[in-house]
Structure formats: structure tokens, C-alpha cells
Amino acid sequence: MSDVIEAAVAALSKRVSGGFDGVAKFVLTDEGAIMIDGSGVRAGDDEADVTLTATPEVFRAILEGKLNPTMAFMSGKLKVDGSMGIAMKLGSVLS
Numbered sequence: 001m002s003d004v005i006e007a008a009v010a011a012l013s014k015r016v017s018g019g020f021d022g023v024a025k026f027v028l029t030d031e032g033a034i035m036i037d038g039s040g041v042r043a044g045d046d047e048a049d050v051t052l053t054a055t056p057e058v059f060r061a062i063l064e065g066k067l068n069p070t071m072a073f074m075s076g077k078l079k080v081d082g083s084m085g086i087a088m089k090l091g092s093v094l095s
Contacts, residue, residue, distance in 0.1 A: 004056050005032040005043050011063050012041040015093050022086040023092065027053040050082035052090070062094050069094050 005028065011062060012026075025048035026034045035044040045066040054062070058077045062066035069091040072078035080087045 053079040
């Protein structure tokens, strides 16, 4: 597992304590993927209800509160494939 994915899993785990209602995958380009579901956060590349794709820099900016997830999506920095409803739930966890 890359250091970037490991750090992202740790950061997201703090925000998603108690699990997440749905299955989401966050793909960090050139690094790997993170799964978020009812059992928490882990590195992985399984099937998901929604897949969000961004560069590690965009992902970091979202986690640090420097970039709103909705604005990242609207500006094309964050790509969403799948359930927009679950993506919106995840957005509220991230911001």
C-alpha cells in the first residue's frame, strides 16, 4: 500500500467512525483506491455504489477543508460515477 493511500485511510477513518451507509470507492490517480462502507475505511478496489476519482492533491485539499467536494465536482477536479445520492452523503462526511 502506498504512503498516500495509507495516510488517506487514516484521515478518512477519523471522519467515518461507525461506518458509512452505502459503499463508496475513492480512487486516487496513480496511487490506488480506498473503500468506505458500513465496516469503515480500508484500502481496496471492490465494487461500489459510487466511485469518486481525483488526484491525491485534490483529495488532500478536500480533506483539509481547502476545497469543497461539490466545487471540486463542478470544476471537473472530482469525477463521480454511480449513485449521486451516496456521493452527496459522502460529501457531507468529507466537508
